[in-house]
Amino acid sequence: MIIREWRGRASLNDLERYPVHFRTTVVPELRRLPGFVGAHLSQRRLADSIEFLVLARWRSMDAIQAFAGEEIDEAVVEPGAVAALLDFDAKVQHYEVIEEA
Numbered sequence: 001m002i003i004r005e006w007r008g009r010a011s012l013n014d015l016e017r018y019p020v021h022f023r024t025t026v027v028p029e030l031r032r033l034p035g036f037v038g039a040h041l042s043q044r045r046l047a048d049s050i051e052f053l054v055l056a057r058w059r060s061m062d063a064i065q066a067f068a069g070e071e072i073d074e075a076v077v078e079p080g081a082v083a084a085l086l087d088f089d090a091k092v093q094h095y096e097v098i099e100e101a
Contacts, residue, residue, distance in 0.1 A: 001096075002057070005095065008054075011050075012048065021078075
């Protein structure tokens with residue numbers, strides 16, 4: 001299994017917009033894709049913003065490539081997410097799961 005990590009930051013005055021977008025748009029779209037296993041959305045408060053962390057689980061790098069395209073390290077950020085965030089990572093990180101408890 002592969003974990004795909006991505007982060008975005010939002011205004012403290014707009015805390016719910018990205019989680020709503022994630023729940024109502026991102027997750028339903030991802031669930032339709034072969035090889036998608038699941039995702040976690042987490043948050044932490046920074047000094048002047050909130051940071052969201054998305055950890056998406058995929059069966060293989062091939063499944064990620066089918067989702068993200070040839071440049072698998074490029075973030076896939078929908079217009080709704082762009083509108084909800086102050087800024088976000090343009091690149092993602094991939095981790096191979098070697099143990100799960």
